[in-house]
Amino acid sequence: MKNNIKKLFGVVITLLIVFCLLSFLTNLFERKDSINKYADFFKQKNKYDVWFLGASHVINGIYPMELYNKHGIVSYNLGGHGNQIATTYWTLVNALDYNTTDIVVIDCMMISGNWKASDNYSYLHFTFDAFPFSINKVKAITDLLNDDELMKSYDRGDVIPSGEPREAINLLWDFSIYHSRWNELTSGDINPKYSIEKGAEQRISIIKEKPILKLSGLNMEAFSTGDVYLRKIINECKKRNIKVVLTYLPFYANDIYTEESKYVYDVAKELDVDYINFLDLDIIDYETDLCEDGEHLNPSGARKVTNYIGDYLQEKYDIENKKDDTKYSTWNDDYKKYIELKNQKIKECSDIYTKLMLLCGDDVDIQLNINDEKLYEDKLFMKLINQLKIKPQSIMNNTNNILELYIYRDGSLIDTLEITQ
Amino acid sequence: MSFNSINFLIFFPIVVLGYFILPKKIKNIWLLISSYFFYMCWNPKYAIILATCTAVIYLSGILMDKVNGQISDDKKKKRNKKLILLGSVMINFLFLFYFKYLNFAISTFTELFKGFGISFNVPQFDIILPVGISFFLFQALSYSIDVYRNDTKVEKNFIKYALFVSFFPQLVAGPIEKSKNLLKQLDKPKTFDFSRVRDGFLLMLWGYFLKLVIADRVAYFVDTVYNDYSFYSGMYFIIATLLFAVQIYCDFAGYSTIAIGAAKILGIDLTKNFDSPYLSTSISSFWKRWHISLSDWFKDYIYIPLGGNKKGIVRKCINKLIVFLISGLWHGANITFVIWGLLNGLFVVISDLLKQLFKKFNTKGLSKVLLKVCGFVVTFVLVNFTWIFFRAPNMVTATNIINSIFTTNNSNILHEGSIYSCGLDIYNFWLAIICIAVLLIVDICNRRGFAIREMIAKQKGIIRWTIIALSIVFILTFGIWGSSYNAQNFIYFQF
Numbered sequence: 001m002k003n004n005i006k007k008l009f010g011v012v013i014t015l016l017i018v019f020c021l022l023s024f025l026t027n028l029f030e031r032k033d034s035i036n037k038y039a040d041f042f043k044q045k046n047k048y049d050v051w052f053l054g055a056s057h058v059i060n061g062i063y064p065m066e067l068y069n070k071h072g073i074v075s076y077n078l079g080g081h082g083n084q085i086a087t088t089y090w091t092l093v094n095a096l097d098y099n100t101t102d103i104v105v106i107d108c109m110m111i112s113g114n115w116k117a118s119d120n121y122s123y124l125h126f127t128f129d130a131f132p133f134s135i136n137k138v139k140a141i142t143d144l145l146n147d148d149e150l151m152k153s154y155d156r157g158d159v160i161p162s163g164e165p166r167e168a169i170n171l172l173w174d175f176s177i178y179h180s181r182w183n184e185l186t187s188g189d190i191n192p193k194y195s196i197e198k199g200a201e202q203r204i205s206i207i208k209e210k211p212i213l214k215l216s217g218l219n220m221e222a223f224s225t226g227d228v229y230l231r232k233i234i235n236e237c238k239k240r241n242i243k244v245v246l247t248y249l250p251f252y253a254n255d256i257y258t259e260e261s262k263y264v265y266d267v268a269k270e271l272d273v274d275y276i277n278f279l280d281l282d283i284i285d286y287e288t289d290l291c292e293d294g295e296h297l298n299p300s301g302a303r304k305v306t307n308y309i310g311d312y313l314q315e316k317y318d319i320e321n322k323k324d325d326t327k328y329s330t331w332n333d334d335y336k337k338y339i340e341l342k343n344q345k346i347k348e349c350s351d352i353y354t355k356l357m358l359l360c361g362d363d364v365d366i367q368l369n370i371n372d373e374k375l376y377e378d379k380l381f382m383k384l385i386n387q388l389k390i391k392p393q394s395i396m397n398n399t400n401n402i403l404e405l406y407i408y409r410d411g412s413l414i415d416t417l418e419i420t421q
Numbered sequence: 422m423s424f425n426s427i428n429f430l431i432f433f434p435i436v437v438l439g440y441f442i443l444p445k446k447i448k449n450i451w452l453l454i455s456s457y458f459f460y461m462c463w464n465p466k467y468a469i470i471l472a473t474c475t476a477v478i479y480l481s482g483i484l485m486d487k488v489n490g491q492i493s494d495d496k497k498k499k500r501n502k503k504l505i506l507l508g509s510v511m512i513n514f515l516f517l518f519y520f521k522y523l524n525f526a527i528s529t530f531t532e533l534f535k536g537f538g539i540s541f542n543v544p545q546f547d548i549i550l551p552v553g554i555s556f557f558l559f560q561a562l563s564y565s566i567d568v569y570r571n572d573t574k575v576e577k578n579f580i581k582y583a584l585f586v587s588f589f590p591q592l593v594a595g596p597i598e599k600s601k602n603l604l605k606q607l608d609k610p611k612t613f614d615f616s617r618v619r620d621g622f623l624l625m626l627w628g629y630f631l632k633l634v635i636a637d638r639v640a641y642f643v644d645t646v647y648n649d650y651s652f653y654s655g656m657y658f659i660i661a662t663l664l665f666a667v668q669i670y671c672d673f674a675g676y677s678t679i680a681i682g683a684a685k686i687l688g689i690d691l692t693k694n695f696d697s698p699y700l701s702t703s704i705s706s707f708w709k710r711w712h713i714s715l716s717d718w719f720k721d722y723i724y725i726p727l728g729g730n731k732k733g734i735v736r737k738c739i740n741k742l743i744v745f746l747i748s749g750l751w752h753g754a755n756i757t758f759v760i761w762g763l764l765n766g767l768f769v770v771i772s773d774l775l776k777q778l779f780k781k782f783n784t785k786g787l788s789k790v791l792l793k794v795c796g797f798v799v800t801f802v803l804v805n806f807t808w809i810f811f812r813a814p815n816m817v818t819a820t821n822i823i824n825s826i827f828t829t830n831n832s833n834i835l836h837e838g839s840i841y842s843c844g845l846d847i848y849n850f851w852l853a854i855i856c857i858a859v860l861l862i863v864d865i866c867n868r869r870g871f872a873i874r875e876m877i878a879k880q881k882g883i884i885r886w887t888i889i890a891l892s893i894v895f896i897l898t899f900g901i902w903g904s905s906y907n908a909q910n911f912i913y914f915q916f
């Protein structure tokens with residue numbers, strides 16, 4: 001008997017060592033994009049005011065730190081690249097396992113889609129890797145991988161399957177794919193640097209020409225998979241007494257997207273929720289506020305949209321300003337870091353148009369000196385400086401410079417740009 | 422269901438648990454159901470072939486037994502038994518011929534007739550080769566022949582016999598068991614024995630190390646070079662061929678070791694299939710240590726019936742060549758395998774003749790050591806030479822590769838780093854080399870009668886547990902598995 005207990009103890013110890021080592025290695029080998037996005041979300045113990053959910057339009061289009069600075073709203077951007085509405089539903093359900101919120105803002109782009117998840121498998125990793133193993137994670141993965149419409153799209157050749165097989169094990173225990181990263185580990189894997197943008201990502205570029213948007217698999221009809229899951233989201237939120245606001249963020253939308261955005265009015269009315277259709281609003285400038293691809297908002301556009309949503313939420317839901325709330329004091333420290341990040345992004349940018357775009361809506365003072373009349377004929381340049389409300393001065397000293405830009409924040413010079421002839 | 426699949430890691434513990442929980446009477450039924458489930462995971466239709474072959478051989482055994490009991494005239498008895506044996510062998514070989522050799526035979530005959538100026542279009546059949554057909558057919562046939570020779574008793578219990586043919590650990594890639602060994606063990610299902618289970622588990626771990634860490638890793642290099650052979654030359658082929666020698670050894674020995682380990686956990690001892698073959702100092706010694714169960718099968722059921730070495734030296738050489746020709750065909754329906762087999766046969770014959778010659782010189786001391794070293798080097802080189810035919814897709818490629826090896830001097834790739842762009846980066850390449858060195862040390866230890874597994878078992882509890890845990894984590898971390906890589910199937914499944 002004693003011998004048997006000893007043997008059993010040996011097996012348990014062996015399994016324990018394996019479990020501990022694998023837990024350590026799973027964290028070490030994991031691709032850090034997902035945890036980078038969600039780390040702050042899991043850290044916060046206090047309730048949120050707002051969560052933003054949707055696809056990349058949300059990630060790139062709504063900045064929680066700006067919302068905090070201007071409106072004192074405590075929010076998190078839970079958008080995921082390529083997220084279909086079904087993926088958004090499961091992101092919300094999983095997020096609710098760890099915290100809660102008063103309001104959920106859902107972007108309804110792709111409501112007419114019938115896929116449950118993106119055809120790009122790595123996007124699912126981006127959305128779910130950071131979530132610990134749980135019943136809801138298993139449910140999410142099981143449901144999202146059971147995606148008949150996506151399979152039909154593969155069969156029809158609408159999309160080409162990515163290399164990685166869509167197997168649940170890869171998402172539930174990501175060591176099964178990331179263990180091969182042992183030879184590409186960097187110091188960033190050992191000491192990961194987490195994003196302080198509260199889930200948002202700045203996509204820094206400026207649109208050059210109007211794009212022709214093509215997206216397969218969309219055909220507006222009621223009770224598409226996206227529609228069904230949007231209703232599930234609203235029901236789930238109503239059950240938990242969470243208010244829902246639907247949005248349709250701005251971009252160069254083609255007819256199908258415009259039709260989608262109109263359809264959401266019906267859903268919002270039917271389910272008695274608020275809806276902001278940015279395609280019908282004149283909030284952004286389509287020549288300066290979109291990225292190169294014309295699909296995503298750049299920081300200039302994102303700040304305008306964030307500001308509008310902040311005003312809307314504050315007015316409509318009377319959200320208490322948390323800036324002086326001691327429970328959320330870490331947000332002030334985070335904002336300081338966020339300012340450093342913004343300064344760094346400004347410094348890294350060498351293109352004048354992009355730099356001016358980055359400054360739009362930011363709390364900076366700008367001095368612009370120009371010594372080239374031709375610049376006044378540049379439409380984009382003039383549009384940007386008009387948005388910044390700056391009056392260019394002439395260059396007085398004897399230099400070859402045709403443009404000098406000085407950027408100050410809180411009275412300190414943070415960056416300069418000189419362009420010579 | 423492959424041993425390196427997640428499904429097997431779920432399937433196997435369930436089978437083991439069921440086996441030890443269930444009453445003795447139904448243990449074999451449980452194993453039989455599990456074995457058929459295991460096989461049907463590839464393709465449920467395959468099970469029909471497996472069941473048919475099993476039934477045919479089982480019936481042939483029963484019939485031969487009846488002949489033994491009912492006919493007293495020895496001549497008549499022998500003739501009838503021969504007819505039954507022939508019938509069962511024919512039926513089973515028809516299966517094998519249809520699934521494995523039909524297309525090869527058609528294309529060979531078409532080419533042959535073309536040579537005489539007669540050309541005709543014969544369609545190629547789209548036949549999917551059932552996994553491991555050559556293995557279970559040979560195992561089943563060994564029983565039939567043994568019954569015919571009165572070497573083994575007829576098995577009347579169909580469940581037991583069906584389990585003998587389909588026992589899942591060795592069903593698809595051996596070791597090919599003889600009825601004398603396996604059937605007996607199925608008579609008395611074992612109870613749980615911790616030491617045996619631990620021993621089996623350690624064997625499985627070693628098998629997984631060979632397969633996942635070494636074989637599947639070096640496969641990237643081998644496949645890159647051999648699949649795009651027109652882009653490579655000289656030294657690339659030498660390294661790829663050396664690594665293929667490692668790959669096929671680790672792949673096949675890995676499978677056999679996992680099979681032996683899995684069977685051991687279930688209380689069944691399978692025969693050793695590999696015994697440090699690359700440390701051999703002659704080709705004939707290599708073949709006594711490589712795929713031992715198949716070599717034994719050929720020896721018992723082909724070489725000896727052909728007369729073995731009892732009909733003079735010329736006949737002995739011819740017999741060996743015949744055996745190796747069949748061995749080549751067994752490995753694959755392609756002329757490259759035939760050449761591979763014949764070359765090995767030729768080398769074995771020459772090796773035997775030289776052995777006779779060297780016996781006359783009484784070598785001692787340093788000269789004996791030197792002779793052994795020379796024997797080892799020559800054997801290794803010749804075996805590698807034959808692997809080129811085994812791995813190349815066709816004869817033209819094989820000859821081009823050999824030509825390139827002898828005519829291109831690009832040894833600079835070893836230090837300029839371009840070998841790291843052939844499917845394995847510098848880290849993976851050197852990890853493979855380190856693991857191959859570990860394999861070499863273990864093989865040397867085995868050859869000297871020192872089993873590392875036993876050494877681990879003798880360690881104090883915490884050390885032993887830590888070693889086992891670290892080994893598991895090492896294999897999971899550095900093994901090629903999961904979706905990021907397309908894990909290779911075991912090479913020997915295709916035979």
